[in-house]
Amino acid sequence: MKRPPYPPIDELSATGAMTPMIDVVFLLLIFFVCAASGQTIEDLLPTDMPPSGSIEAPVVPPEEIVPKVKLWIYLSRSAEQQTVIELNDREYDSFDQLAPVLKGVAKLDAESPVILDIDKDVPVGDMIHVYDLCRAAGYQSISFAAEAPRP
16 A cells, blocks of 8 residues: 555644644734725715715706905105005005004904005015905905016
């Protein structure tokens, strides 16, 4: 009778054939733990799932928010080296006259965008003063004009 080509069971246990398999299992475990730690938790992500049993959810167009008033503040220097303040093409003599107007419009709609168009000759202190007046009035969207100044 011929002997089988594989060794007997007691010889397998003596050579430690289980050690490489345990090492592979631990390496796989470490790999999956490390790979899973970088994933985003799906509970935090908002999803718009259709109701169960429906094929298509009704599409509701988003409402377009149109600001009521767009405030354009233009600062320039006069020949007498005084800062000229214009709000939507209306000229004001001082910052003290501009402040109540800004607060009054902000009470109606504080979401209105404010655009500051500052001439290159205007001192930085005056620009910051107008910016602070807008923030104190309650405006959230204050931007600086990027295009060339008015002629």
